[in-house]
Structure formats: structure tokens, C-alpha cells
Amino acid sequence: MSALPIAAIPAPDEARFEPLTLAWLDAVLAVEQRAYTHPWTRGNFTDALAAGYQAQVLAAGDELLGYFIAMLGVDEVHLLNITVAPAYQRQGWARVLLDALALWSRGRGAQWLWLEVRVSNLRARQIYEAHGFSRVGERKRYYPAADGEREDAVVMSLPL
Numbered sequence: 001m002s003a004l005p006i007a008a009i010p011a012p013d014e015a016r017f018e019p020l021t022l023a024w025l026d027a028v029l030a031v032e033q034r035a036y037t038h039p040w041t042r043g044n045f046t047d048a049l050a051a052g053y054q055a056q057v058l059a060a061g062d063e064l065l066g067y068f069i070a071m072l073g074v075d076e077v078h079l080l081n082i083t084v085a086p087a088y089q090r091q092g093w094a095r096v097l098l099d100a101l102a103l104w105s106r107g108r109g110a111q112w113l114w115l116e117v118r119v120s121n122l123r124a125r126q127i128y129e130a131h132g133f134s135r136v137g138e139r140k141r142y143y144p145a146a147d148g149e150r151e152d153a154v155v156m157s158l159p160l
Contacts, residue, residue, distance in 0.1 A: 006152060007037075012038075014034045014060045014061070014082075015059065015093075015096065016058070017056050017057070017058055017100055018032075018056065018059065019056060019057075020049070020055035020056055020057045021068055022046075022049070022130045023048075023066050024029060024057050025042065025046070026125055027057075027064045028045060028057065028067055028149065029042060029045070031064055031067075031085045031086070034085070034086050035084075035085070035086055038144045038145075040081060041080060042152075048069045048080065048081075051071075052070065052073050053069050053070060053080065054069065054070045054071075054077075054101075055067070055068070055069045056068055056097075056104075058061055060134055063085075064085055065084065065088045066083055066084040066085055066093050066094070066096075066097050067081070067082070067083055067097075068081065068082040068083075068097050069081045070084075070101055072105075073110075074116055075110055075112065076110050076111065076112040076113070077104075077105040077108070077112070077114070078115070079114065079115040080100065081111060082094070082097055082098070082101070082115075084097065084104065094127050095127070095131065096118060098127075098131050102160060105160055109158055110160055111114065111159065112157050112158065112159060112160060113158040114155070114156070114157050115128065115133070115156050116142060116150075116154065116155055116156075117151035117153060118154075119138070119151060119152045119154055120151060121156075125151050125154060125156075128156050131158065132157045133157065134158070135155070136155050136156060137155040138152055139144065139152065139155060
């Protein structure tokens with residue numbers, strides 16, 4: 001993975017949130033393919049949009065920095081997908097996405113944020129822990145893995 005030149009790193013005041021719509025879907029799918037070994041499909045995204053889930057992109061100009069999709073429950077929000085484009089990782093954008101999600105969740109009266117993360121995804125788990133999430137359990141064989149295997153998920157929650 002090559003580093004971006006300093007001039008290519010968007011300034012925080014250039015970044016904006018907007019709804020993840022079908023117009024963004026090709027760019028989102030391209031990021032999803034680069035970011036994951038088992039990415040969401042176009043169908044996963046269109047189903048989430050059709051269900052009315054909270055879906056936001058974080059962009060600077062025409063550049064997609066990241067996105068999240070979350071499902072509102074009775075007094076909780078379940079984070080289904082959060083991704084920072086690989087070219088913009090390690091620049092604090094995950095924190096921006098999580099802050100926006102927490103703000104939206106509080107505004108909807110949610111008292112908890114929930115998520116699952118692969119046991120092997122130590123970097124994401126560290127980001128979540130630094131953001132205040134706590135490990136509350138594990139889901140056995142939750143995620144698809146290589147060669148038809150399955151990987152456990154760590155369940156994490158954040159009180160709002």
C-alpha cells in the first residue's frame with residue numbers, strides 16, 4: 001500500500017456527509033472490494049437502502065473517504081458496515097464516521113450502539129475500543145472466511 005502525497009489528504013473542513021444513494025453505489029462498491037476479502041455485494045447495499053437504513057457517505061469533492069450503514073432499533077442502533085477507503089485509512093476518518101453515527105443515534109433516542117467485528121481485525125477493534133466500545137460477547141462462525149471456513153465475531157457495544 002502506497003502512501004498518499006500530503007496534498008492529496010483532504011482537510012477536515014473539506015469533508016462532508018451526504019446520503020449514500022444509488023449515485024454513490026459504484027464508488028462504494030469499488031472501495032468495498034479494495035477494503036475487504038469478503039465485501040458486501042451490490043444487493044447487500046441496495047437491500048439496506050430499500051429497507052431505509054441510515055446510510056451516509058463521507059466525501060471530499062468527488063473523493064469517497066468512507067461510509068457507514070446502520071439499522072435503528074427500539075432504543076439502539078446496530079452498525080452494519082463502516083468502511084474508510086484504504087487510501088484514506090490511518091488519518092482519523094474512522095473517528096469522524098463513528099462520531100457522526102453516535103450523534104445521529106443519540107438524535108433518534110438510541111441508548112446503545114452495537115456492532116460485530118472479525119476476531120482477526122485487530123486494528124478495527126482498537127479503533128472501536130478507543131472510541132469507547134466494549135467487548136460484550138462473541139458470535140461463533142459469524143463471518144465467511146477463506147476456503148469456505150467461518151470466522152468468529154467480537155460483539156461490541158457503546159452506551160450513548
